[in-house]
Amino acid sequence: xxxxxxxxxxxxxxxxxxxxxxxxxxxxxxxxxxxxxxxxxxxxxxxxxxxxxxxxxxxxxxxxxx
Numbered sequence: 001x002x003x004x005x006x007x008x009x010x011x012x013x014x015x016x017x018x019x020x021x022x023x024x025x026x027x028x029x030x031x032x033x034x035x036x037x038x039x040x041x042x043x044x045x046x047x048x049x050x051x052x053x054x055x056x057x058x059x060x061x062x063x064x065x066x
Contacts, residue, residue, distance in 0.1 A: 003055055007062030026063055033060045 001009075010032060015025030033056050050058065 003050075003058030004062045006055075006059045007066065010059070011063055011066055022066075026066060029063050030060055033063070 007029070010029035011022070011025045013025075014028035014032070015022050037053060037056050
């Protein structure tokens, strides 16, 4: 999954929870990305050339573009 696809997925999921508005969904998705970036675990992806931090930083950038 690309950072852009993950960004859309997260915003859509958080926008549906509790019937929140899209902007609130974006804020929730950004908080989730920050939480992941602060964790110690590593995500291994066979198809990605990005490090874990690079991936989630790009997801955050894509969220702000939505």
